[in-house]
Amino acid sequence: MPTGEQGAPWVRTRLRAAPLSTVAFGVLVLVTAFLAAVLPRAVEAYETDGLREAVAVAAPESTVLELKAPAPGLELPDDARANAVLPEALAAVDAQARALLPAPLRADPAESAHGVRTGKSLEALDASLPRPDGVPPRFTLLAQSGAAGHATVREGRLPTAGTVSVDTRSVEGAVTAETARTLRLRSGSTLTLAGYPDGPLTVRITGVLEPQHPRGSYWSAEPVLRSPALASVGNHPPLFYWEAGVLLAPGAAPALLGGQGEAEKYWRYAPATGRLTAADTSALVEAIASLEDGPGLVRMRGLAGPTAQLSTGLEQVVGSYTQTRDAITPVVAVAAFGIAAVAFVVVVMSGGLAAARRDAELALLRARGGSLRGIAGRLLAENAVPALPAAACGLLLAVLVVDGARLLPAVLGASAVALLACAALPVRAAVAHRRPRAHRERDDLAHARPGGRRAVAELTLLVLATGSVLTLRRRGTSGAGDLLVSAAPVLVGLVAALVLVRLYPLPLRWAAGPAARRRGVVGFLSLARAGRSPAAVATLPLLALLTALTTAAFGGSVLTGVADARDRAALLATGADALVATTDGTPLPAGLARAVRDVAGVRQVTAVGIGYASERPAEETRSLTVVGVAPDSYAALARRMGLGDFTADRLGSRGGVLDAVASPGVAERLGRAPRRIETDSGPVTVRVTAVRPRTPAVPEGEFLLVEAAGLKGSPRPSVLLAAGPGLDPKALRAAVRGAGPDLSVTLRSEERAALSDSPLQTGAERIYVWAVAAGAGYAVLALVLGLLRSAPERAALLARLRTLGMTTRQGRHLLGLEALPQTLLAAAGGMAVGWATVGLLAPSIDLDRLALADAAGVTAPDAVLRADVWSLGLPAVGAVLLAGAVAVAQAWWAGRRTPITHLRAGDMR
Template structure:
């Protein structure tokens, strides 16, 4: 047959099919690429945000005998080359080349006490392979070769070292000063220079904080802090440095290039780290001092994969629904084209055409529309950045294959016998017992799956097939229930309208109730479309509200200013006078002694009533001001409950009485031991925290109190929402919601067109009997709207129920500031807009249909003998 001629004849149906296929192939090919690209961006951002000491790979060994000591740079370099040589294939692309990035080698001692300090001062020896590239000498000079000196009758080595400049005053050190280190195997250091880091913000220094800053440690049971610093020595010092009598470790840092990380390769990287750690132990020359791998990368990957699993689950749920609905709408368009071809192909079949010829003609004509559209959608998806997943190739192929396959199968089934006649007077066929049993089984299994999904323990990592199948089963069950049950309320309405005098309601509802299953099935595409779009809207709204709640719980106020030292009264006044500030609530926080022992707790002294006024309109609230009693009333955490009245040490001894229990203090404490006191309970409050309400500029507030760190609820919320993974989830949900709403509207329009011929014939008969145009429009609306309304209600109900049905299987806390998303409150605007849009399109379609039918003469619709 002449395919080109048929294409021109049915250009309208071909155009609809082309447009639907193009949009479907573009969405199913582009969205997975965008999703995977955002997954990669999220992983790279998490690796960049993590400290380098956590993200990088560090090989370390602590020698225990002289044969294991390394005394020259070449020994370090040889081992560095060996570590890179045995890297598993999954890790090699991630590790930066030697000598670049933060890669370096080091030797350090730990807990090396200074003689005469009573164990309060520790100066450790350190060596960095790239010291010259990392520091600038601001005083003195760079260290040189070590010397010797006499100490307690023995000759001990003297290392020339440099110290970070801040440690010179902090630890009371001076240039050319000599300090003796150790407890038995003594060495000495001579401080010959002070340095500063060339770039203190470089990730490199995450591995060497002990060199760049003085560490203060409070040993258990002591009141004074220990001070620790690691010095720097030159290469010649390695020849003298040994492990005898000291805690010495050698380290090789292999930095990770975050830009080359891939979410798809994350599980392989995790396995590669385990394999690398195993290979390192095989390189050890002593079981007492094995080579070990130190890294927090597995924890970072585990956290990311946990969030990724949830994102993938939600994404595949909505994308699967989108694909199913898109294919369903395309099938409707194919059915529209097949109906247009019905007369032509019936004539061909009657004239001796084979069934293969008829089916092949329909498939070829469909392919003319869908194959170019599929290729165009697939090509346009290449403009979207992101890795190419198998679904990118398979999705468009599946859409095109379903369209062509349905066209061939539908025409082959319709024209299996020549001159086929279809009975128009048969209203419904009674379903067989097998079919009823199968449908009941589907409904029971769907409900059982939803119950098990909520009650079972979800501990597996990766995509959960059970989690993906249950929503599909629930959608299929809802469709079956809607399909079987919708005629019954309509038949009840038919009985009620049959008692009235108006014929239009009776005729319209009767035609709706007697619609055959084949006529009803196209409209049921609306059910998954509405269910998935409402589900996406509910999840998106739930994430948005929980994100806002998380930002308020993180900060505890519109703006919070915290300082490690007391904020002076004049600085507080400057904050009050800052433009945009409406209210300021001062507070003091600190760590207090509970009782008279070593027990400690966190405490905050604040005016709770003023703080509550400051939070007016926020989604968080504070407990009521504690009532007075025998002592200062205090709210305590659950860990401190049941103690009645007790004393705390905070500036002075304060006797507090438990006036209530509070689980969290927003912005400050969420667990552990803590208590809340009135600010006036302190003899002289040393304010170190300011809670600010208003729209003030954070930079102006920071200028008013230079020692304070300024955090705003708005900035925290922006940080949560700007996370690539979170942004992708919400963007994809929005795109899918809009796309499904569009497909639902198209499904309504196509279903109207599919039944146009039958409806036109019925209206022609009724017009011959005196039906007016107004009555014709009402009759058409009453025929169409019931099924759309029933399907819309079922779809909305299923979409609202899906988040609760999925239960703990979908943990969205990773996208909401680590707060569980449990309150799925839907804005009424979404279901109202969807239902109103579908109803409006159906009504407009009905009016358009009657307007078109009115222009057609009865002779064009009725045949000779139809009225006799």
């Protein structure tokens, strides 16, 4: 064969001979390379967004890195002690310590601060300050840097220091507007704080400040600095007092050294999240460990003092994020494996189609002495010319679409696609033409006899699938990095496809006999043609279709399970489509129910009264929740919401005994006999007539439902439940505001939306949607490629049959029926395998993290994987309809050409 410079014109000639095939092949490689490159980038991008948001939304007191050291002791002169806490000395340590933070930790200078604080709060002696239980309030004093850049002065001015020493007993301070409002302070007020041996410390309030970023670390790392809080002393019952913070000028720090407040220096560093990536998670945890108890702490002590300590809760925040990510990753990997398997089969099919189209040409080259190496090299060059640029374009497109991720995984994915695309045709041709042959032997399904190598390969795949399923069922998805576990659905689909390919000829043979005895020839010819399909042509599309249908069924079931879990969690949070209640538990206004009922979209309104009772008359603690309802209205609401529905006759009053619906725990304690309990409105006798696990008024927890009219005094309702999926939130809130103050509105739709805004959740769901869509697209392409493979032969067959008298209509029926057995097999097999896969793997797939990530306190007992009818049926029906449409289109196209055109196409058989 010619080599060297003579090869290039040959390659160019071959590409020019089939421009449409070359362009189609390039587009296939571009799309596949794009998907292979964009998938790891998209996963890393949403994981990075999840890490940044986890750190950004966590409480600042949990994420800030606080380096603190005790203030200089009495062993030093007063001047030296004062100099050690001056702003210049603290700022010098701050700059050096910030530079020593190990990567990837970076400090956010806008929210970081340093200063001196009292480690113990000081008791205020002023009688004018509020005392909830007669206990005087306590104040934490902070001489913190940067107040001017973090607050707006609403009243007065910022505090100044002047000349302050250890002996100074009068300083200036400022408080936030919330502190001033709660403790009745204003500009000009004074605080007299105990804790100094030579007299109290007087703090004169010079300003009232409004924090510019109240939720930032500057104000929230020390929560009492922004908002006062109630604390309690250890009495029985506890006595409460106010804890608050006062901001001093940085230069006033020496005044904090002389008392019993245990003054300490501190440097607080808010973590900067802008440069964090998902790949930094392990390094971030190691850096935190080093700072808390390792080489990093040793370096920090060299700056802040030998007894300095660094504390942070950032490792818990990162650990929670890591647990959520590790729970979601195996579920996402299932989708990745599914689309990768389908894409692999389709790319191999494209090579097989090209090899089949050029089978006569390659056989002639081999017969004339062409070597396998030479032929494979030419074919490799032909594929490389369109494949390599297409793969590079796919990689570039992936980089442009998703930024902020590492390049190496995308390069490896696109390179793998390019290698497969280049090698598919040469390998397929080399295997088919190992030896020169004069004619092509029959390799159809009806006469194919699989060899020993195929049996070994199938048994190996069966063992892998069985091992992956057993491992997944035993261990679950805890092994995030176990590729075999994540590939379980794909392996099950491949095994099922191979089994169906083995069984495929049997029904064709069974149906061919009865079809031959019928008068028409279309049925017999279609079955005979289906059985004459080459084994490779039938196997690869079936593999692609079954894998795609299994992935679509599994992915659709995952998405459905996640949606159901969130819907259920939102319903458990509200009990109805809308929940209206007073903020302090007082009865609702009289006209509220009527106002809510008039809101557009509201179908039903039920008012309930929630009280408490003790199960024994002599018992003082009332821990039993008693719900008074109107039986007819409430029963209809429970039935509409699907929360413990019951008939209205379960509630009522007979002979002075109230019929009740109870939760399982309450029913077990009270029994079914009449039982006397002590309610807020007096003693009543109840009898449990029905047991329900949940009820709209108390979606979670123990409860006792009774008729409100049977309670003594008939207390006014305190909760309003509204049902109506199309209710108008704005109109509802407007109606509630018009009915009275201090009313809260909780909407089921808003609770549902709040459960799906995490970057990890939305990113994983987006990947799944893309994977299912891409798998469906590849399945369609596999079906089309399989039909195109035999298109010339079908066209020639129709031409011959038309010369023998077959009508155009009969020809269309023939092509449609010929494609029907394989498509029906794939559709039915895909539905069965998808259902079986979901059933096998459902006990081991944890959807809680994917459905309810970062939703503290939210439970959804139904967050399990279950087979979804639409996910099973729609892809299968779509595949059947598509196959029929392609066959009809092919018959229509063949019917436009005259039979003589096909008979002159060079078919020498």
